[in-house]
Amino acid sequence: MNINPDIPANRSPAAWSCIGQPADTPRDRILSAATELFCHNGFAATGVDTIAHHAGTAKSTLYAHFKSKDNLIEAVLEREGQAWRSWFFGQLNKTAGTPAQKIASVFDILELWFSDPEFYGCPFINAISESNSEDDRLRAAVASHKSHLNLWLHAQALEMGFSDPGALVRQMTVLIDGAIVAAQVSRDASFARVAKEIAARL
Amino acid sequence: MNINPDIPANRSPAAWSCIGQPADTPRDRILSAATELFCHNGFAATGVDTIAHHAGTAKSTLYAHFKSKDNLIEAVLEREGQAWRSWFFGQLNKTAGTPAQKIASVFDILELWFSDPEFYGCPFINAISESNSEDDRLRAAVASHKSHLNLWLHAQALEMGFSDPGALVRQMTVLIDGAIVAAQVSRDASFARVAKEIAARL
DNA sequence: GATGAACAAGACAGATCTGTCCAATCGGGG
């Protein structure tokens, strides 16, 4: 079963993201450059001139494809989210075993992600941290992104015979988000293993 | 034992932060206004004119007290971190019981924090998310802030007879950061209880 | 009363930001 077939999932672990992917059309180059710059320097701190220059396109081309910077940010998050899920579920679908083993392997894949020297945390969490107010569009985008993994976790919990699968999903949310942020703050990918050990006791 | 006596710890739970505290001197008003605006709108998105206006001071006064915006950000983080720790450890020192019970109560206090309608996540995590690169000064400030709680946790783990107290500290880091981010993203304070239940199994 | 530090108010410079617009250019399909 391939959950997210939108994007081919055969990326190298160290280059899972949109960044560095072959980008032939100007639109792709803009999205790739914007993703890299947004993730590396922050959303507000990155200007559209910088993005266009880094993408090798004219600013007019950028505004021909995206009607505003906010619109570009949304597109970046959507594409990066899709790419991440495609890579993540691609790795997940490679693992066999019981649902419990599959859930444990989630943290192995996270550790691969954290070990990327270009790891910058979860772009969705970072976007929420930066635009910390009543940005409901952004919150909806984050919820949509997170829901894919949550649905998968819910299915695994059901298969394991959990009476309250939602409880496991919420626990995994804490462990996954905690591992992401701890690894991001401390630049220590091994927090994925810490979370994995905790999850093993659930 | 009062761990952080720098600032009196008798704040109401819903107004633990520097925001809204009596601020008589211009310097205090600037710090309070900057804290509020930085946390609500983001660091990069908040201008010094806005801060000065919101503080009811002149911009020259701001630059008389802080030599740059980055310097102001550092001062805000330091003061807000101190205020948070003072409130947090004040709450923590009120709880009695075994070290295990004290550790469990950490999550009760976190839930108080998350339940503040003005809860905006951890300013340090947000700052790291925004300035996502090689800002070593910021990373050091975050490490310093987190170390207070880590030292306390380490002591509790020792008292509980853990052979590897550092392991418990790392596990708690995942649970605490995970609860903070999950509560921030979903606006659901009950993630503190989810983390508490997980911690009970350690 | 005189002095001096702190502050207010705001002009100002220089950079940067988002977003628009226009003329020139390129390239593929009829």
Place this chain on the structure above:
DNA sequence: CCCCGATTGGACAGATCTGTCTTGTTCATC
């Protein structure tokens, strides 16, 4: 060949940003 859409390069407007500076005022202290 011709046309048309896509793209380029850059000027441009208007706003905003950080940081400096000047002038005048307030106020406590000598």
